[in-house]
Amino acid sequence: MFSNSSTHQGLSWAAERHRFIEAGGNTSHAFGLGRMIGRAYAMLYLATSPMSLDEIAATLRVSKASASTVLRQLASWQAVRQIWVAGDRKDYYEAETDFAVILKEGLMPGVRKKLQTAGTQIEKTLQSSTQKASATPANEEVSPADQAEIRRRLRSAQQLHQRLDKVLGSKLLARFL
Amino acid sequence: MFSNSSTHQGLSWAAERHRFIEAGGNTSHAFGLGRMIGRAYAMLYLATSPMSLDEIAATLRVSKASASTVLRQLASWQAVRQIWVAGDRKDYYEAETDFAVILKEGLMPGVRKKLQTAGTQIEKTLQSSTQKASATPANEEVSPADQAEIRRRLRSAQQLHQRLDKVLGSKLLARFL
DNA sequence: GGGAACGTTCAAAATTTTCTGAACAATGTT
DNA sequence: AACATTGTTCAGAAAATTTTGAACGTTCCC
Incomplete structure (x- = not known):
């Protein structure tokens, strides 16, 4: 039935x-x-x-x-x-x-590469922002105080990026899986 | 010029x-x-x-x-x-x-929810696989040895899921950021 | 009340991503 | 050598996602 x-x-x-x-x-x-x-x-x-x-x-x-x-x-x-x-x-x-293998050998490198791309851009922007201090055209631009704030933020982003990259690269993570 | x-x-x-x-x-x-x-x-x-x-x-x-x-x-x-x-x-x-805020309060709950969905399905399949042992139709099906292997794998997946969820929920992670 | 300034929603358009079938290259078989 | 089998590639089709313009609901001002 x-x-x-x-x-x-x-x-x-x-x-x-x-x-x-x-x-x-x-x-x-x-x-x-x-x-x-x-x-x-x-x-x-x-x-x-x-x-x-x-x-x-x-x-x-x-x-x-x-x-x-x-x-x-x-x-x-x-x-x-x-x-x-x-x-x-x-x-x-x-x-x-074995998921540890997949994550460590397979996925992680890709993730780190993506983060690296972001990190490189942060670095570039940070450089541009410091160098600009002197090369700014008289043009209407960012005030010195704002410049300082922006640099502070970029450095903080850079810091996060570095810490993250370090953690992802450490075997500490691998041991957790 | x-x-x-x-x-x-x-x-x-x-x-x-x-x-x-x-x-x-x-x-x-x-x-x-x-x-x-x-x-x-x-x-x-x-x-x-x-x-x-x-x-x-x-x-x-x-x-x-x-x-x-x-x-x-x-x-x-x-x-x-x-x-x-x-x-x-x-x-x-x-x-x-403050990236810690964003990651902890903003992104992490979403990630954990996604993992939870996966975890629930693993659980269901595991149950189905154990219950099946007796309810299998005489039909051509999975050999007992294969059944055991599948259950072994599912339990391993479940384990990973649990560990991952625990780590993501712990403030240990938050402290790293 | 009538109208202007805003933010939101939603169906449809635009774009991006994914999937496929056909052509192909490589290898083996008769 | 002709043909079969198998995996890959790629242009175009199909599907999914993103973006938009227009309609709408609020709130405020005159």
Whole structure:
């Protein structure tokens, strides 16, 4: 009578896996990494044996092109390992289940690079703001008091940047995960 | 002869400010927060007196509608304070320059909520995976060994989630900023 | 009350990002 | 050599996000 496979309260495993995958997608999306990344990783995280590109694409209902792209992204973050099976031309993938590795080796460098870009700009602006003191055109400009305040702020931003970078680079963080 | 205001190497302050603002936009964008957020905050960060909505919109070359939206977002993160000037109907805004406040009061709750969503799903899937042991339809399904492995992984994910949430909630973090 | 000055909301437009199918390169098979 | 299989790339399509202009609600002033 019931076409549904599980007879009472619980959802079927297939359905639950699907929810897990979508939740993974939502999470990665919420953190600005794109929805596919999380979906693909979540799927492999629940897979007990390596999956081929085709299987992955089919499971996620996505083109092979998308799968290829997202897997290479995940691999570049060490979130996924590529497995070669002897006598099989397909590429197989499995999830790295050690989050410490992914965060430390994969994600952190990217985060630090982004912060570095910001830090460089702060530095430049700070320089411009100090040098300006003498080179200001008679033109209507920023008052000396305001200049001082701006420099104070920029230095404070710089300080935060440095502290943050240091913390992210320290193994203290790695030990926490 | 030279229309440019600064005579040698340095860029004009206006130009440098522009670069700073755009860099702010790029940074917030890189972290998945949208480009406007960073632009607006960066601008106010360099402003030594509160700015009205119109001034902000004009400086960022953006509609008043956008400015209104982005400022409310920033205000909800405590990244910006609203200032009322007596006898002036305009709203004025100034940047919160204390990053600890912004991170702790503004950004962190959002991050934790996102993590919470993920955590809830892990919990659900874990439950489904344990309950399933008995309720599995005779159907082709996951082997007991694989089930055990999946549960192991889910518990590990749950553990990470809990540790992360704890760290983010602790004032230890706040003290670092 | 009529009108001006502001900020907000929302449907639609503009833009950016993501996804796909087709073409291709590389490798193996018959 | 011709063909199959597999993964990648890329221009264009599709989808999601952001931005806007116009309509609206308030508040204040005359």
